[in-house]
Amino acid sequence: MVTMLLGSLCRGGLRRPVEAGCNRRALLLFTNTTRARSTTGTIRLPLFAPVFEPRFQEKVAFTDHQGHHFTFAQLGRKAAGLAAELEAKGVKCRGGDEQRVAFMCERDLSFPTTLISTWMTGSIAIPLSSSHPDTMLEYFLKSTGSKLVCSEIYKDKLNGVAKSTGTELLVVNFDKLKDGDVSFGVKVAKEYNYEGKGGLILFTSGTTGQPKGVLLTHSNLLDQVTNICDAWEITEKDTMLHVLPLHHTHGLIHALISPLAVGARSHMLQKFDPAKAWAELLSTDNELRPNVLMGVPTVYIKLIEEFDKSFAKSPTKVAFIKETLKQKMRLILSGSASLPVPVLERFEQISGHRLLERYGMTEIGMALTNPLHGERKPGFVGKPFETVKLRVVDMTSRDNYKLLAESDSHGTRILVDKGEKVIGDLLVKGPSVFKEYWGNPEATKKEFTNDGWFITGDTVEFTEGAYKILGRKSVDIIKSGGYKLSALEIETQLLSFPEIKEVAVMGLPDPTWGQRVVAVLAWNGKELSLAEFKELAKTRVAPYAIPTLLKSLPELPRNHLGKVNKKELVKIFAT
Numbered sequence: 001m002v003t004m005l006l007g008s009l010c011r012g013g014l015r016r017p018v019e020a021g022c023n024r025r026a027l028l029l030f031t032n033t034t035r036a037r038s039t040t041g042t043i044r045l046p047l048f049a050p051v052f053e054p055r056f057q058e059k060v061a062f063t064d065h066q067g068h069h070f071t072f073a074q075l076g077r078k079a080a081g082l083a084a085e086l087e088a089k090g091v092k093c094r095g096g097d098e099q100r101v102a103f104m105c106e107r108d109l110s111f112p113t114t115l116i117s118t119w120m121t122g123s124i125a126i127p128l129s130s131s132h133p134d135t136m137l138e139y140f141l142k143s144t145g146s147k148l149v150c151s152e153i154y155k156d157k158l159n160g161v162a163k164s165t166g167t168e169l170l171v172v173n174f175d176k177l178k179d180g181d182v183s184f185g186v187k188v189a190k191e192y193n194y195e196g197k198g199g200l201i202l203f204t205s206g207t208t209g210q211p212k213g214v215l216l217t218h219s220n221l222l223d224q225v226t227n228i229c230d231a232w233e234i235t236e237k238d239t240m241l242h243v244l245p246l247h248h249t250h251g252l253i254h255a256l257i258s259p260l261a262v263g264a265r266s267h268m269l270q271k272f273d274p275a276k277a278w279a280e281l282l283s284t285d286n287e288l289r290p291n292v293l294m295g296v297p298t299v300y301i302k303l304i305e306e307f308d309k310s311f312a313k314s315p316t317k318v319a320f321i322k323e324t325l326k327q328k329m330r331l332i333l334s335g336s337a338s339l340p341v342p343v344l345e346r347f348e349q350i351s352g353h354r355l356l357e358r359y360g361m362t363e364i365g366m367a368l369t370n371p372l373h374g375e376r377k378p379g380f381v382g383k384p385f386e387t388v389k390l391r392v393v394d395m396t397s398r399d400n401y402k403l404l405a406e407s408d409s410h411g412t413r414i415l416v417d418k419g420e421k422v423i424g425d426l427l428v429k430g431p432s433v434f435k436e437y438w439g440n441p442e443a444t445k446k447e448f449t450n451d452g453w454f455i456t457g458d459t460v461e462f463t464e465g466a467y468k469i470l471g472r473k474s475v476d477i478i479k480s481g482g483y484k485l486s487a488l489e490i491e492t493q494l495l496s497f498p499e500i501k502e503v504a505v506m507g508l509p510d511p512t513w514g515q516r517v518v519a520v521l522a523w524n525g526k527e528l529s530l531a532e533f534k535e536l537a538k539t540r541v542a543p544y545a546i547p548t549l550l551k552s553l554p555e556l557p558r559n560h561l562g563k564v565n566k567k568e569l570v571k572i573f574a575t
């Protein structure tokens with residue numbers, strides 16, 4: 001019965017997208033569902049449909065950190081079971097306005113189960129991080145008006161948050177969760193039109209105000225996933241070693257949703273641990289060992305440190321590691337922050353792999369990539385993905401900019417005079433670009449030009465036929481360990497403590513973290529030690545955003561406009 005239903009699903013029961021902005025390639029997915037793209041061939045809307053694909057059913061979809069394997073069939077049954085429970089609780093919105101379901105799960109089968117079941121009910125999924133303090137969680141819940149689902153382990157953490165925000169909380173015992181009817185998943189994927197419907201909200205930091213909820217539709221997600229699976233040839237034969245957090249694009253869309261969407265496997269570590277990651281990369285289990293790794297630059301820096309500590313002294317181990325990785329790994333990628341060229345070079349020396357660096361953003365998915373085949377230029381992020389259009393501009397305001405160059409996957413048109421450099425602000429357009437910031441039309445409008453281009457805030461250079469990222473325009477955006485952090489947001493949280501009179505938060509260049517979060521403070525009364533400060537800060541600030549170096553001054557130096565010059569002030573840490 002299931003197979004029959006799936007047969008009809010795969011022959012293209014899904015409706016053809018009609019929305020403006022839906023690209024040629026997405027249309028292709030719907031008109032030719034048997035083989036949508038050369039490499040993947042199986043991605044279709046909604047992205048959970050492949051979980052129910054007959055030919056994947058006996059394949060391992062997911063391996064957790066304890067080494068337990070789960071097939072696509074098991075994942076599908078669990079997701080159908082939870083979707084039925086959610087529907088019984090009134091989370092059912094197919095055909096109506098999407099509800100929001102925020103969830104906090106462990107890095108095991110509970111995570112993909114909850115994500116897929118949320119999508120099966122037609123709701124928007126909001127993954128939460130257990131590392132976030134209650135105040136942040138309360139803000140995410142209140143600003144999205146979502147329901148809340150969690151694994152038993154987070155019950156105590158979330159009870160208070162649910163109460164204080166008046167949020168309905170469903171605690172799930174995943175071990176006891178009953179299998180559901182898989183034909184329900186098939187039916188939903190087949191009959192309900194997900195085109196243009198909200199799929200995910202991911203929170204990201206801007207220069208001002210509170211974090212913004214980036215709403216990605218199922219169409220956005222389909223386009224993002226198809227672009228990357230195509231460009232990097234991710235197929236059902238791959239196994240991803242998953243070491244990244246699940247509340248951001250990199251760990252969620254790239255390392256988890258993309259493999260699931262093409263019938264590949266994700267092997268999730270409990271957290272990034274360089275020694276454990278090395279053990280997995282060098283595993284002798286040929287059937288289940290990973291062949292793809294995605295990481296932020298800090299991941300590779302820490303892998304190199306671990307290599308130097310544990311293996312570098314033994315020439316036999318050094319040779320074995322290089323040979324094993326050359327043979328067994330297909331692809332190793334870096335993104336989310338600038339990859340220092342010495343790191344790329346050292347990692348290549350160790351592994352025989354040149355890291356494939358790419359560039360993207362939560363709001364736009366991936367924009368630029370070095371080639372899978374062909375030369376990966378150190379220090380460059382390559383060319384646009386298939387459906388992405390780019391502009392390099394000299395920008396005065398949202399409705400006034402000078403075009404310097406524009407690119408798509410076919411090529412680049414340069415408009416500056418010969419000999420002049422193409423350096424400017426990067427703008428992006430295309431079907432991967434998000435729909436809106438949740439409940440914040442003002443902020444959405446501000447981030448687009450009047451003619452509909454998303455303003456990334458990154459400065460780029462086009463040279464020697466490819467793009468380079470030169471940095472962020474604003475000093476108030478910090479990238480640390482691949483996390484994007486708003487200095488102003490951290491300052492606002494810190495100023496809510498009576499102990500702190502004034503504070504300036506900045507990013508200090510750092511060899512491990514890219515940038516390290518640091519703060520100059522003036523205290524109300526007694527100065528706190530770094531340890532005391534961290535203890536206080538963690539009640540309102542995510543652990544990875546807490547300043548790790550402090551300088552205390554009687555008061556912050558300000559210019560005649562009352563502003564702190566952070567470019568100058570950060571130099572205080574050099575002494």
Ligand code: MCA
Pocket residue numbers: 243244245248249250251271272273296298299302335336337359360361362365480481482483484513515516517543544545548
């Ligand atoms: C942790 N520590 C830090 C930081 N994070 N110190 C300075 N800066 C930081 N950012 C401190 C901790 O407090 C702790 O100190 C010690 O370092 C070890 O912390 P731990 O959490 O164990 O670190 P880790 O597990 O080794 O983490 C390294 C990491 C992690 C795996 C690189 O930072 C990470 O997962 N980053 C990925 C972020 C990400 O996914 N970004 C993608 C955003 P103590 O020992 O004193 O307590 S999406 C995006 O950017 C776009 C779309 C894109 O292009 O991908």
Ligand code: AMP
Pocket residue numbers: 204205249334335336337338339357358359360361362363381456458469471472479482483484
């Ligand atoms: P996020 O908001 O967390 O999605 O972070 C997106 C930002 O990360 C971009 O706007 C860039 O500033 C930065 N970023 C991502 N990939 C790269 C890269 N390869 N090189 C430099 N910066 C990057």
